[in-house]
Amino acid sequence: MRIEAKFDREKIWYRGDSVRYLVVSVTDPGGDRPPAPLGLNIALVVDSxxxxxxxxxxxxVTAAQRMIGCLSDEDRLSVVSFNSDVTDHVTAEPMTSAGRARALHSLGxxxxxxxxxxxxGWLRGTEHVAQGMESVRASQHRVIVLSDGHANEGIVDPAALALHAEQLGLRRLFSSSVGIGDNYNSETLEAIAVHGGGTHHRAxxxxxxxxxxxxxxxxxxxxTAENVTVTIxxxxGVRLKxxxxxxxxxxxxRYVCNLGSLAAGASRNAIFSIKFPAGDVGAKCPFRVRTTWRRPGQExxxxxxxxxxxxxxxxGKDNNAQPHDSSLTEAVAQVWQAYIVRRIVRLNREGRYAEAIKRLDHDLPLFSKYARNAASGAILTAELTRLREAASREWNEGSRKEVEVAMYKRRYSRLDARTAKPEDWIAHATADTKPPLP
Amino acid sequence: MESELTLAELGELLDMQPRTIRSYIERDLLRGPEVGGRGARYTDYHVTRLQAIRALKDFRGLPLAEVRRRLLSITGPELTSLASEGAVAQKPGSLPKTGSALDYIRSLKQSGKPESPPAPDAESPTPMDSVLVRLDQLTAGNKPQRRSRGEVWVSIPITPDIEIRVRGAQTAEQLSRWERIADYLRDLLMGGA
Known part of the structure; x- marks a missing residue:
């Protein structure tokens, strides 16, 4: 595992309140993967x-059929569907030829x-996988939940679902989510995936x-790595987010940050915004950064x-004169922009247009001042300026979702798995808006 | 001293959106701020109540109407216990991190099992009845003289949070009427018949 930790700028003003960005980069080159592929213990949870x-x-159903076709004897599959009730279709079924036939039949x-x-539905899926974990330790355990709507029964608070997803992730049962169409609850599905150590997808x-x-x-x-955790x-007197x-x-x-799972060759950049207290000129403010992880199937x-x-x-003069690390500044600016845009999307969804504009008016000058030292700083700032123009209008929900998922992929270094790649996020945010409100 | 928080501070403390808190107030799940307007302040009452709401709504999956119904009839110790559950759940770091995934799901199912509301039983003696019986026994039936305090107020409880207060001594018949009014109000508040 390759791990790096560095500040975008190392000097801080001795009178306090300086903000610096600590970039912790974790890459798994994939050289020391487990010798043999592990069996999978998966639940597919389908909104019905x-x-x-x-x-x-x-x-x-086609996705489930395709999945069954890709699984082999050492894998187990559960399929659960949920509406107001939960239905078990197959329960930790070994994917032998007979098991596959039973699973395919049950999908009907x-x-x-x-x-x-x-x-x-999600908890029933996790329960089946958890039962499978008791008998098959050396496996990868995952629940994939597919939904097109807003949860309106049971636990509906994204924070509560995030808590359970995180607790299950700590026990090596991870969750991913797929939002279908334009009307799913992105907050809920993102929370399950981000806190559950998996990935959120949009279909x-x-x-x-x-x-x-x-x-x-x-x-x-x-x-190749699960429960990747950065401890700082x-x-x-230091405040960090x-x-x-x-x-x-x-x-x-100490702060403990959960980066989830990592595939061979993949990287995660965790960016921490740190506000410093005052201190004596020349004194150091030290940080100790440690990264831990587990290998799938190993304790x-x-x-x-x-x-x-x-x-x-x-x-002050030394602080102001110090150079910026351009590659780190670029990484920070990319994620910072995603952080801002995500909030604007949510305000737009809630119809709080004036607040969105006020927020952008506050953030844009700060962002622009920082991003001018990044290679794509001018582009990022121009995009936010265009966003400011569109912020007073109601956006189409499909556009909000596209922008949101683009920002999710950027924040968590994930790739969009869809074959037809979507347009640039800014095109969605600006071109597809409804007329100004009266 | 009881803490006083702004709406934003309350939301931050509980990791809850201010608009969610406002909507709970609008739905009568808790009372509004102690002081209205721009200087609105929230106290420990609001913290406890919101944590209890979190526990009932998010961790037991109860609809808001049911949350409201339960809060109307809840006792102080029950409220405190629920609030602790909500507070623990709010802080992932404070939850036990041991046990298997299956243990976790089972404990979640256990804690999420909706409780049956207590069956109304008008004939059952209340704890206060028991205390009165015991005191009667101790004084061998010699009821002490009631002392006058200049101004008498009579309180007729409706729910643990709401009561009727009447100035002046009340006859047994008047008290009985007030209690019947309290019964009607309790039924109305709890969505009963």
Missing amino acids: SGSMEGEPLGFA TIQANGCTNLSA ARPHEIVEVVTAELQDIRRT QHAP CLNEFPLSHDDD DVYGGDPLLVDAEFAE
């Missing part, structure tokens, strides 16, 4: 509420009707369900050597 009737449910019984009790058109589920299966097979030990919004907890003098926790990074208190 009334709105899924027709093509969405048809393609969800999925019917669309009723409401959306997402939590009940805007029904046939894309098959593409993203197939890609997800390939990703699970390529996973810091000096008193994760700009990507990876799950972060704080305990006394051991691996850890890189702790990395020691310092920021140094300096006079």
